[in-house]
Amino acid sequence: MNGDIEIPVLPKRIVAEEYIGSLIPLGTIPVGAPGLTLQNMYFQEALQDVTDTGTYGKMNAEKIFALDPDLIITGNNDSYPTLSKIAPTIVVPYGELKNAHEELTYFGQLLGKEKEAADWLAEYDKRIASAKAKVDKAIPAEATFSIMENADKTTYVYGDNFGRGGQPIYQALGRKPPAEVADEIMEKQWAELSAEVISKYAGDYIILTSNTRTVESFKSDPLWGSLPAVKNDRLYVWKEERSWYYDPLAVLSQTEELADWLTKSK
Template sequence: MLKNKSYFAIFLLLISLFLVIAACSNTNNESNESKDKETRVVKTIHGDIEIPANPKRIVVESYLPTLLILGEEPVGATKVDVENVHIQDIINAGIESTGEGSMEKILELQPDLIISSDMDKGAFEKFSKIAPTIIIPYESYSDVHEEVRAIGGMLGKDKEAEKWLATFDEKIQQHREKVQAVMEEGETVSILGSFAKDTYIYGDGIYKGGQAIYKQLQLTPSKRIKEELIDKGESYKQVSFEVMTEYAGDYIFFDQSNGGKFDRNDPVWESVDAVKKGNVFYLDEKRFRAYDPIAVLAQAEEVADMLVAKKNSEK
């Protein structure tokens, strides 16, 4: 009789434990489901947009590197994003390419949030039919700090944003000091380029390392680039080849991209002082095309190393 009572007591105990575990499991499931359903409101150029507070399936165009440094791993990104040379050591192989923003592929990925630039002017109307959509036009942010903090705020990743920026600032300061140690007072730099069939001059915006060179390394622009571009908030300006040379600084960073043709032996080009002295750095198109935070940091390091190496060779 006593043995039967003991078995019965053990049975009741096991039943009680099972019910407790089941209750905890249900509570956790309900908590997770509730968390997944939470939303936040983000201010965008299309007004207030309600997005998931914890998006699980983000598709992104143009801002993949920024999401990665914030700890987000999108399910899809454009071909250009996925092939960005600056993120190959941190990109997840599971991020699928959406090509040039294929609607079919984006639908297949079933996103719960889409973040895009305004490359396609009808992007918002198309994408918002699939999932909540945030459109961030090109040059919305003046520098790395603005971009990382803004997108970090949208996704509830403010702490992650500040942590990454602290490291960014530390590294930029190191590169800046390297350059300052070799550049002489009053020496200027300029960013020029041949893009397709035209020639351009560039300011401190998102093109051709402009932010890295002028804003982060704080190199001094040639007088005309400062007055005609930077002071006016212009990122670039198309000019004739002959006029382009008039914007040359003591050191030139030259971009040749999108099939741009450029004759380095042209007499006009060879007459420029910086060219005569060999103070021209021809930029790698793939490495200086991107303008994301990771690219800007890498470009600043490369430019600093170029100048230091050049200066040391002159000793």
């Protein structure tokens, strides 16, 4: 986070390239955001009147200038030289704020909305605790979980802070990764896997992002169908529009969605 920036008191016209999922719970709707963010299903409705400022990581400076912002929020250091010429700009690089509590607390203090942050987090904690209690009752504590993505004949495995379900599974629900994931993936957060080693990183349960395949297609696949998680109906497949996001609103919704699946018929 870059400091020594004069932040306006109670800014009214914020352009946010990142962290919108922490602004909405505070009752703060930006005037501009990247097009990809506006497509986020978890807060698409709240952003209907927000101006598209262009591509994430390469926002359109002219569009932003026309919005007359009094504060710009980004996670991209490369954007700072351009954006800071338009309005006071805060850079919070991805990964510096590790969870919903850190995000809401930081932005609550930044925007003078500490009470709104505390109130929202209290409700968040209540709902997360309810989901966790439900899962803890149904799933043994020693069960292992893997977060994966299958795309274009390539498979990736993820840690606890890179979307795809890592935050809800490992952080919110407190579930364990396989030893290989804990030892090799958690620090760097992701890795590409060859077909030969997928089984090495596959836990008792697999949360898998795929835009083109279903549970049934993985079951009929010789490689995937041989994995215990797949054979035992412990594979959850969802599309990237639901799994990629990792903001507090998304994590809360994802946690409850996964908790419902994990406790179904148990």
